[in-house]
Amino acid sequence: MDAGLRVQDLSYRYGAKVALDAVSLAVEPGRFCALLGPNGAGKSTLFALLTGLLAAPAGAVHVAGHDIRTHPTRALARMGVVFQAPTLDLDLTVAQNLRYFAALQGLSGRAASGRIERALDRLGMAERANETARALNGGHRRRAEIARALLHDPAVLLLDEPTVGLDASARAAITAHVHQLARDDGLTVLWATHLVDEVEPTDELVILHQGRVLRQATAGAVARGAPLTQVFLDLTRAAA
Template structure:
């Protein structure tokens, strides 16, 4: 299928099992929240999805490309926003975006057009020449999201993208990415430990101690109760 498919993925660090037969799919146009407490295995799953860890037992397919058999094609269809900041603070916003576009193999002409549009969309066109260091946390994150979309990926992966942001910036970024799934048909996987970033209509995967506890829409998982309580109940029970 297009979108994202994770099947029976297991990963061990020595004797410790970080992921245990994890399976779920995310269809195109869907926003899927990967919800789990710290240490649930979210970052390990992201490292596997992005090829930073060797392909695991089980299969991972990005837009139909198996990460083991066609790693570069899978990577080319994937946009990633890492938990750690990855902007080069000494370079300008535009230089950061150009660097990434070139890594993705875009020609200068195509890259220039897309960077221009991306900066206009963010309302940051006049800040293109500023060093990334001058941006606040919210703008840095938005720049990173815009950068992750420059090569027009089918799947967007975000690993706790709102960490360290204030409430307004958090809400703005959560809205922005929901919009990307709804309007542009992107497949979004959004890792978080914050239940208020999840909407009832979103797909929800609750990950705890490396296992998938629930996989349905958030509304179906919560069944009318506040999601936070359901989440704490589930992960508390399983603890």
């Protein structure tokens, strides 16, 4: 079964406003794909469609081989999501936040404890398991949310602007962690961002602007030796 993410001709409107216009992309297992676009490009709308929060009138989404329209439960079960807005219960400990999510996934007892321990260890958060989420800094809260998203062993990990509000060092650390997860665990990663410095040359890159895909290739191929920041600005200005 295909463990990747496939989006084909996905479109969406808010009334007369076109939010997405026939967007297609594909991300293979073990690959980190940066969805790069300025604010208002349609990134959050795309994530809402991928996660079933919105229903697309046209196009198709396949998660690990499952069509989200015809088999939504199967598709969503293979997906881990970190939304832009924080979602931890600040009055619970890190472990309690993860245990609550594990219960929603039907995991309990030793099975849940083992997965929580492994997930926190992978994100360098094991020593903070008993701290309340409120006591964590922004970077550690994000790591806890990523660990939570990995509890049910998803094939596809979606992250919508996960470093918003973090300082440069925290952004770099979290970006490096998720790149490593893709490489080590064979995860299919779609990472939405408006920050060019979060993209590595070997990443798959999809540039989204005004609801349309302007370019799709590896970041190195898109840049062709030029600074990616300048290439990104030139493409979006030309399409404006």
